[in-house]
Amino acid sequence: MKKIILSMFVLAMLILPVSADTIRMGTEGAYPPYNFINDNGEIDGFERDLGDELCERAKLDCEWVQNDWDSIIPNLLSGNYDTIIAGMSITDERDEVIDFTQDYLPPDPSSYITLSSGNKAAYIGVVAAQTSTIQASYIAESGAILVEFATPDETISALRNGEVDAVMADKAFLSPIVAESNDELKFIGKDVFIGGGVGMGIRESDNSLKDTFNAVITSMKSDGSLNALIDKWDISEGRY
Amino acid sequence: MYCETTFDNYAFRSLGLGERILPKTDITLCDQIILIGSGIIWNLYFCIIALTLGFISAIIIAIIRNNNYPILTRVTNIYVFIFRGSPLFIQFFCAYEIFVLLPKIGLDINLLFTTITLQTSWLTKAWLGALIVLFLNTTAYSSEIFYGALKSIPKHDIEAADAFGLSNYIRYKKIIIPTMLRNSWSSYTNEAIFLFHATTLVFFSSFPAWGQSGDALYYANYFADKTFNPFIPYPIIAAYFIFITLILIIIFKAINVYFNRHLPKERKRSINFLTNMIR
Amino acid sequence: MFEYCSEPGILATFDWFSCYLTNGKHLLFYKSFALIILLLLITAPLAIFLGLIAAVGIKSKNFLLRIISKTYANIVRGIPDIIFFLFIPITIDQVIEFTRHKIKCQDIIGSVWQGNDFIVCNIAKLPLNSDPQWIHDLYGFSLAILSFTLVYGAFAANTFYGAINSVPQSQIDTGKSFGMNRRQIYFSIIFPQMWRYALPGLSNLWMLLIKSTPLLFLLGIQDIVFWARELGGSKTSIFQYPHSDWRVWYFIALLVFYLLLTKISENIIKRISNKLYIPI
CATH class of the missing domain: 3.40.190.10 (Periplasmic binding protein-like II)
Known part of the structure; x- marks a missing residue:
């Protein structure tokens, strides 16, 4: 008992x-x-x-x-x-x-975006990503020059200001930004599946x-x- | 020793040399000590250059502020007010945002034998942009220190110089500036320490790290993130900073002895920087 | 805020801004300014108090006390404050929770460190998981105050140490000849006189403290820097008020705020020192 x-x-x-x-x-x-x-x-x-x-x-x-x-x-x-x-x-x-x-x-795929005037091969140049994301480590290993920012929004600003050649992030995050950019931004390269x-x-x-x-x-x-x-x-x- | 390979790979990683991929798993104490030490190169770079250039320009600005030039004195007063009245952290933020908005152009400078193209895009990189902010910041603080010392130079010292018929230039070089430096050296030592410590803010404010090359705190933070243990990298960086601060104090004390070399023993000043703070 | 704000998309510029600047997010931004003032007003007296204790400790006859106070006062001068702020709060937090765990959950055997996790029993957590968010915020803010106090207490200790030494020795000797003990000498001779010598250093310290408040943002507190970054970042149409990157304007606003704060402080300090006939 x-x-x-x-x-x-x-x-x-x-x-x-x-x-x-x-x-x-x-x-x-x-x-x-x-x-x-x-x-x-x-x-x-x-x-x-x-x-x-x-x-x-x-x-x-x-x-x-x-x-x-x-x-x-x-x-x-x-x-x-x-x-x-x-x-x-x-x-x-x-x-x-x-x-x-x-x-x-x-x-979900990760994608690269660049300025619409930008080079199609921009993703092997200087690429921005948020610190300690899967995209950041992917870029560091891909041979491109990684530039890290604390917030995802800063990566987009850096691209707009010509600081970097491309930005890599989750596609769902980038899609509305590209759609609303009045053709200022575009997707380049192939989508990459990084995470699980x-x-x-x-x-x-x-x-x-x-x-x-x-x-x-x-x-x-x-x-x-x-x-x-x-x-x-x-x-x-x-x-x- | 296994540390040697780490040293070869990462000792100059902060400059973009050596192994490109930072250690990710199985991070050893060696990795941490060497990479954080490699980051110190940046802290020293910012500190030494900003301090050297700032020292010269601070003396000039202190003299401008001490003499009443119609517009120039006003402008320097406003400049000093802005840089002394706001946090360096916010200055970094503002400067970065403004540098980013500048048009991206190249400026050709003809140096007779060669042409240098200055890129405005360099301003958004830490090595130039942050250096400019640190330089302007330390100039403002140091000029305040020197200006205070200038004001308190006894009138009869300067009158004596006049009586000897010294020219303005000689009077400044031989009497006013040495006295000013001697009287303000404790405060200036403090300013140098503050500036050295302030260099850790560079990669923590706005300036992004390119290719994972950053200063000591960038790497310390990297390790704290990767190992989830802040109790190793932060004490390491703290030890580095204590060590270099001590060297800084030794150097400034030696300079102080040089400034006081002509004085009789009882009139020699010793550095008392801990209680003399102007920041 | 205003009634016409329900459809921001169709508003004219002025109305749009009047709505934008009074939305819930901006109100939080304005509140965070009060947080900075609050932090300053609480930290300053605490740091002065701690500094005073440490300064007396440095002058103490007890060897151990002297060593501890000296190490504390000097070590802060050798390490950038930002490193302390990344390190101290988490240390204090873990020390407190570890102690509570040892007291409240004695029956649980096994280390609180399991792999990467730091696990204390539920009732040892501070604040408790079930506590409302404002208690968590308050706790975080208290940790921040404690960190600032520790750093600026060391600066204050050095200032007070210098001030105590500036009190003329003859006065202390006079006190001794009157048969005063150490305690009496401190309370009736040194402390009342010391303030005059300490004030210039303390006012510098106040300015230093003001200018280090943006570091709050590193402590995970939603302060003015956090909100300026958050509000200034570009916004897509998922937000009610889409706009491009406006961070530069928000940071300039912060710059102006700090310039005002330091200017006002400077004027107040001048007035006090004029009254006390202290040349600064």
Whole structure:
């Protein structure tokens, strides 16, 4: 009898904290349409919609936290928030440090853009990317000269001002910028598949949280609501 | 020793030499010490050039401010106010944004024997753009220090020079400037340390790192990001800075001894920079 | 803000700007200016207090106390403040959480460092995960204040050390001959006199402190630099107020703010020193 009570108690201790706790969601807030700070100063975008839906399905109380990109993983590790949901591609390098849930966006291409007057081979010249992104390491290894900026927006400004020959970033981020540039910018080169889809980053020790989010992502995939969200924000070419 | 290969690969990485790809996995203590040390080259470059050029121009500006020229004094006062009244961090931001907006042209300079083409696009690179900001910044602060020292030179010293019938140039060279430097050397030592420390802001404000070549803090930050352990790279860079600051103090003390060489022992000034701060 | 702002796309220039400059994001931007002032007003007295303690420590007869105070006051002079700001908050944070973990969760065995993770039990976290966001903000801001205090306390310690030494020895000797003990000498002779000598150094320090406040942005706090960058960046039509890259205007606004702040401070300091007959 004692043992049963004890084991039930342990079980309750294991389950309870997850359902009663607040989960803090870390995001960058500077990468539209994935995530951005809207005109009211709130976090908005595809990942805001997705995260809120996931939390509702998992019956979690979620709180959004903005954090700069270059310190987003260290701050997850030190426990400032519990998940990263910031358009972060699943890579082996990152997977060594943190865990990922299953992908909630299929592998999406990265593309190069340049000025419309620019050279077609601009992507082997001076290429801008955001610091510690998969694109940055790709450029560093491709033989082009990498110029790093802290925010994705600064890379576009650098291209417009003629600082760099090309910019490399996720296609979903670049597409609206190119579309609205009045033919000032254009895509060049081939699309490159670098990462393995986008997932939520979670501490390696946080297995129960990972399982919770994996389950709700599966449920959103199977009932088509994830595809609907992808359509709404026009964020990827692939569908589940 | 395995450190030697690291040294060959990365000792001058901050200048774009050696191995192109930075260490990513299995980062050793060697990697960290050598790459951060390689970044120090940039800090020294910014510090030495900005300080040398700033020293000369600060003396000129201090003299302009001490004499009442109609427009020139006004202009220099406004310049000093802007650079002393705002944070260097914001100055970097503003300067970078303004440099970026400048038209991209080449300016040919004919030097009789050869032609140099100055590119305005160089201004957006740290080696020139940030150097200009640091130079203007230290000039403003140093000129304030020197100007204060000029004002407090005893009148009878200058009158004595007049009595000897010294020309204006000789009077400045032999009397006014040496006295000014001697009296302000403690504060100026402090300014030099501040400037050296301020060089860490370059790649942390707006100036982008090209080809992953940056200063010491750029690499320290890189390692903190990659290893997720700030407790190794930051103490390493701190040690470098303490060491070089000590050398800086030794050099400035030696110069101070030189300035005071003609004085009797009891009138010699020693540097007391820790309590003399003008920034 | 205004009623006509619901459709910004069709507004004339002036109306558009009146809406743009009063949207929620800009209001947050304006609030962050108050944050800077708040930081200055809290940090300055704390740093003065810490500096005073350290200065007395340097003059102390206790060897250990003297060494600690001296190291503290000097080491800050050798390291750029930016490195401290990247390093101190995370250290303080982990030390606090580690201590709380050891006290509150004694039953959990095993290291708090598991691979790359720093894990303390849920109730040892500070602030607690379930706390509302403003508590997290407050905690982050307190860490920032602590970091600034540590750095500027060391500067203040040097200033006070110099000021204490400037108090004429004859006065201290007089105090001794009256049979005052060390404590009495400090409180009735040195401290009241010291301020006159310390004021020029302290006012310099205040200026230095003002000019280091943009570094708040490195501490992950949404300060004026964060919002200026965020607002100034170019915006596509996903935002209500699309515009091109306007960062230069926002940074010039920050420059003007700091120029005003230092100018006002300078005038106030001048007035105080005139009253105390201290030439600066």
